[in-house]
Amino acid sequence: MSEGTEVKSSPFYRDRDDWADITPILPTPEENTIVRIDAGEAFVDAFSYLRAVLQKKEISERCFQLTNDCIQLNAANYTVWQYRRDLLKALGHDLKAELRFIGDIIMENPKNYQVWHHRRTLVEWIGNPGDELDFTAAVFDDEPKNYHGWQHRQWVVRHFHLVGQREIDYTTKLLLEDSYNNSAWNYRYFILQLWEKIDHKETLDIEINFCKQIAGKLTHNESVWNYLAGLLISGGLISRPDVIEWAEKLYSETENRAHYLVSFLLDIEMEKIEEGLDGGLIHVTRAKQFCKELEEIDPVRTNFWRYQQALAENKHEKQILHAQQHP
């Protein structure tokens, strides 16, 4: 809802016979000492009646209608939404109709916490996932990184156990359109975790291959590097020599090296230092070389790369100490 929009169709509540029994609660001077609401009469009128019926906890059809007006005036008022949910339940309204109502409001206000929470609650009450996947897909058509939308889709899939290949395919479709869509990568990871496939060799092979195809061409795409490293969290990067080999080859063949690629190789060296592979020292030297290169190609993170350099030495010393104590 854009700022200052007023409801034209309904007359002021103060002039309506069916509301004559209610004394509106208007703002007091104390309530307007600062941050005074910059609103027209219709806004003040509707909300002063809302406040009055809220105070007496009235449950009625007219109150439900009043929340319609108040939501049109400000869809971010969580008190109105909470009251509306209380009314919906008490009055036994059709929840499917309410779902259509909230769908329209979300399309107008896709970045509002209250409207998405309202939708989640309704779907939970209805007890089936209905068209929720299509609904979020429509939201992503406009804004493929809408945080609330992804959060909602995750909840639907988890709550109704909808995890499966269809969801993976959906992210593949989005990533082919825009492989820089980090929300889609995150969702893919979420699905694999929920599906309990993230540690399966077969899944890892498919996913790593998918990453290689994208990262091999788009080395400056952070999302794919993060996803690839994320796949190997439990085993470590060094658990996959094939990935190391691929990354090394990419490094030696690429001229305009993305810092994500060099940083990926640095992380591999860091793991080797921690594990004390080859005595460690050779990997400290290589890590330091990568840090120097990163300072050159990615100067905005110079301080971070210098810290990494110190960390490489630190890890090496710790590893030696550890090896001495545990021969």
Next chain:
Amino acid sequence: MNANVLFRSFQEKFQLCIEERTTPTLASQIRVEDMCQDEAQKLGPKEDEKEWKMPFFDRDHHLAYTFADLSKCPTYLDASRPWLCYWSVHSLNLLNHTFSHDMKSKIVTFLKTCESPEGGYGGGPGQIPHLAPTYAAVLALATLRCEEALASINRETLANFLRSVHQTDGSYIMHTGGEVDMRGVYCALAVAKLTKILDQSMIENTPEWIISCQTYEGGFGGEPGTEAHGGYTFCAMGALTILGKAKLAEKDSLLKWLSNRQMRFEGGFCGRSNKLVDACYSFWQGAVFRLIDMELEKEEQPTLGLAFDTRALEEYLLICCQDPRGGFRDKPDRPRDLYHTCYGLSGLAVAQSYDESKQLILGGEAACLPPIDPVLNITAESETFASSYFERLLSR
């Protein structure tokens, strides 16, 4: 564009690299880089001049804008009025404004009308209590550095409200019947810590819940499984710091993700991987470096020291985010507002905090802001005043 020797940001060689075809993400990134470059170009020498102009911190206009916007509230923020108070008074405090007695009293009077009989604060009078405006109200009151303001907080009912929204899994719902996310945990713990009402019943399972939101990228999402995001990462690390449990976070991946949020061309921070720069993340991301350092110090590990490119961030804020009429904006094509003014200034304070001598601050002495507490985001002076007030209250 000429070789731009003056600035660390806006270097042509660090513009976006398109390796294949363009995509919606790349197209919007190019657009933003172009508009930032245009802003930098405005400081370039005109016909007869040789020198580049240094960016100027427009303190007077920022003060005037913040003051003007404290008087009125647009309808879409009708359920966030304590936020407007906090964004304004914290901005004014950072700008070294001295609040008159009359102003303090108006703020205290108004916020008291938002306090719920059940405890905590609503987004406005007559609204049910909600953790976000509760946080904003308590921080606005603490910012004022006056006993009357702190005494106006009903700590007993506040504690009841916090317990009522704490969930058995450790998370917090924002209000009765409301949504769960990381903001809730942070807002609850921040006010409980400051007013010294934090107890075990408020933090049962909370550290575990927070950690369950750290993602494979290293940052934190709003709920378990959701995408790593700057705002939620600050909330998570702020909450863990309050609990003395920051060591539970996986630091290496967090630091890497965090460092990668600084944009190599624009100099400012973005909120998530492959998203656009936005002034507000100057604080949300910038402050987390400070929180990590606090933890490293506690663990007697080598600290990060200067952890990100503070000069590049100062350049983004001063060159691209100041509205010529005062106030800060997300990026050059967005309108100014109090939210971005508050977090732009707060981010600038974080960047400046690394320069203890204050000799190298962009914009010179006129741009110099006071130190802030990176956990709460109020000035260190306000934090000390409030903490010692509540300390005395406890010892009575």
